[in-house]
Amino acid sequence: MATSLIGARVARKEDYRFLTGAGQYTDDVALPGQTYAVFVRSPHAHAKIKSIKKDKALAARGVLAVYTGDDLAAAKVGGLPCGWLITGTDGQPMKEPPHPPLAQGKVRYVGDHVAVVIAESQSAARDAAELVQVDYEALPAVVNASKATQKGAPALHDIAPDNKCYTWALGDKAAVDAAFAKAAHVTKLDFVNNRLIPNAIEPRAANATYSRAEDSYTLYVASQNPHVERLLMTAFVLGLPEHKVRVVAPDVGGGFGSKIYLYAEDVVVTWASRQLGRPVKWTAERSESFVSDAHGRDHHTVAEMAMDKDGKFLAMRVRTTANLGAYLSTFASCIPTILYATLLAGQYTTPVIYCEVTAVFTNTAPVDAYRGAGRPEATYVVERLVETAARDMKLDPAEIRRRNFIKTFPYQTPVALMYDTGNYDATLDAVMKMADVTGFARRKEEAAKRGKLRGLGYCCYIEACGIAPSNIAGALGARAGLFEAGEIRVHPTGSVTVFTGSHAHGQGHETTFAQVVADKLGLPIESVDVVHGDTSKILFGMGTYGSRSIAVGGTAIVKALDKIIAKGKKIAAHLMEAAETDIEYDKGVFKVAGTDKQKMFGEIAFAAYVPHNYPLDKLEPGLNENAFYDPTNFTFPAGSYVCEVEIDRDTGVTKVVNFSAVDDFGKIINPMIVEGQVHGGLTQGIGQALTENCRYDPESGQLLTGSFTDYCVPRADDVPSYRLDTRETPCTHNPLGVKGCGEAGAIGAPAAVMNAITDALGIRDLPMPATAETVWKAIQANKKAA
């Protein structure tokens, strides 16, 4: 092929099936003898369960079974595990309270699982669920993390009477305190990173079946990582051997992190499928998603930046209280620590940084990774602080950044990470040009004539993708590996099936991964299919989260491709009667160096499977290779965003009028898919800044924002037409030079928006989301002050 498929805007192969309704989601899977599960959930934020009476529900028409926590305990079903052990500043391991799939003795948040009703139909199960009689003794509840650690706050778990899971720290406290003592100026902010509810378009779902013939289980589940789901469920909860459990995550309609975790429902339907000898399906209703999917963010932070007289950063000090919710979700513990504090250097040379995090249990849904996972929180801290520091120091916000940018790579930060490459001036230069920053004063003046307050804000973010390597992560407490696996199966006629441990739920892997393979093998993209999401097809996989798929999963595929090509060279050498070292390979063509002899990839594949003329004494037939790849470092996408807002003085309504984003994702495989990812990420970030806010009633612990009428996900008309561009510093430690792009927008946008709003209003800070009323009140307060 003449042109490279890498870097091409190839239309997504998967879209035909998605757009024509041919997608196959978990809820579409209908098995013979299907039964339906409905969960009885706690209406209380905190209560003792005095008794549960099942008899009326069991007597209802169509009901097959009702199970409670006692039934699971009797069957020795274990609790849901946490995948990352954090060790506190006191040297003690974090508190890991039991997390039973169905509550035992106590419920700890509204939506907590109390019982499951399984029936012949979904409506019979729902009717019967209303007949399960639970006698609760309500207890006082606490939903705010800072309040939960105060004396006299209700304690959720016996092993954590102060509700603290851990207090953890990173950095040199003494050095930071010393730097602050010498500082010419200190900028300090105290803010909340608002709690978010993920809301993937496909609600969670699980459908499990047990085969008596094979003594094995199959679980269809809306998951981002079926192998991890299987590992956690078999090894920690059900005590089953992995080879007896197949987990299939078919088409999955979005995740944003919320489908990484092992959830109670998945475990319960799997266990119940054997009890009943029939498949058991559960699909969340939207109302259930709101109360029971793992939520995101929810930090309270006090952050300080120490500077010299020229605005050079000397030290940063950060104290964060993180709300973990009622139980430890699968990766909850590492989000406000390992994935947060390590990012606090941002794009800057701040020499010393200290961060202390207290993680707290509250009577709310568990909190875990949500698009960005720790990095949006860190970026918000750094970039709100830097912009405010610039205003304090009367410096241009771009200038203060440039004075502190990291310029030489590799760069070792004071918070454990080693950035391999980057060029922060390049993205900032580009975005300032794109956003026409020099024309802003004129636009502000023009807006004022229309009664509008116009503001401009920056955000220069960094993120760390493809969490790695496994041994270091293990030393930091990870209880799983962080590699990825890939397999290339070449068929006799030269078409290729690629098996990947990455999982696509909106990312377009079936296209990007196929582009990489088709490019390297010189095949049309139609000849390459990508298979993912089935533990019985894929050799292993760690799944998709943390923008790791192309950097880690893609590299595993490239390594398998290298093996295919290496074997192909041996076959080619034999066919062309040349020395293997004389075979040159480029995009599907094997050549004997210095001659016009060549063999095409298809000929090699055919020879491998019809080995009539083949070095059978030295080489196995067939052309099928796999590889595992464990990265040596994270990748570090970075970028610069400029947001411009206009605020209606009379109502406080904020409109994002311009948003310019220049990202450095390293090499890009498919720019169109990357743009889609950035659009989605920016929109979620703008959502956090302007509209989204999960709220619980502080007294009763009821979720107040439990539907789309009260929880505001941004719509198309809430966001502008984005201006996007990229700059490229290829990643130095993976063969494709790729970094990942899935979360960047959600990481960088909130600070850019809030910096613009505070600029427009001329105020220091404003809590997210900047709703119309919040902004209006700030305008009123400003008027009073003036």
Added chain:
Amino acid sequence: MHAFNYHRPSSVADASKQAGAGADVRLLAGGQSLVQAMKLRLSAPSDLVDLNAIAELRGIKSDGKTVTVGAMTRHAEVAGSADVKKAIPALAALAGMIGDRQVRNQGTIGGSLANNDPAADYPAAVLGLGATIVTNKRKIDADKFFKGMFETALERGEIITQVSFPVPKRAAYVKFKNPASRFAIVGVFAADTGNGVRVAVTGAGPSVFRQTDMEKALSSKFDPASVANVRQKADGLNSDLHASAEYRAHLVTVMTKRAVEAAMK
């Protein structure tokens, strides 16, 4: 959704008879509120009397002085009607702002009025224009129709058949939307009827109401400046996650100004 008995009468008389048959019988119009509540199991009627097969309840008529809209006329039909756009453009615009495309193609004016959601749009137009609600039993003035949150003057078995709107000199509806639900946090319908000024406010209180101070101020001069300093009291207004009573009160003034401004264009 719980099970229920389903009826599909073809005349208002039959519908009325069936609707009066029991305490838990509900009329089904567009179903945009009722069916959602049933799906969430918040509402569990014993019987649904579906009005969708009654032809006489649909349609729009305009004679230059009055626009009459059949109770089962969809929002999209009102929004798209050339007659309504010509006679009362503010009414067509309001209908075009209700909910989303799906809601507008299914929801009906009669259903909206009978439900009297405190944040619904149609009540503002009905009260703001001083419309008459015609039922199978009587004619009800707008001023006497809306009784409180989800409460109207309708009796059991009474069915709205049509709504007649007097054509105003000029009018406009301005809506400050709840960003999540897109219902009105505050919606103001201001009308210069040619025979006085009416200002109806939806979303702000437990039910649509007339802002008489603003009506008075506008009656002397129909101009945004007339209401710029007329304050709505916050007492008794709705206060929720999305807007405090104080903020809603402030918005009543801002939206009234904007509605008058729009009506003058």
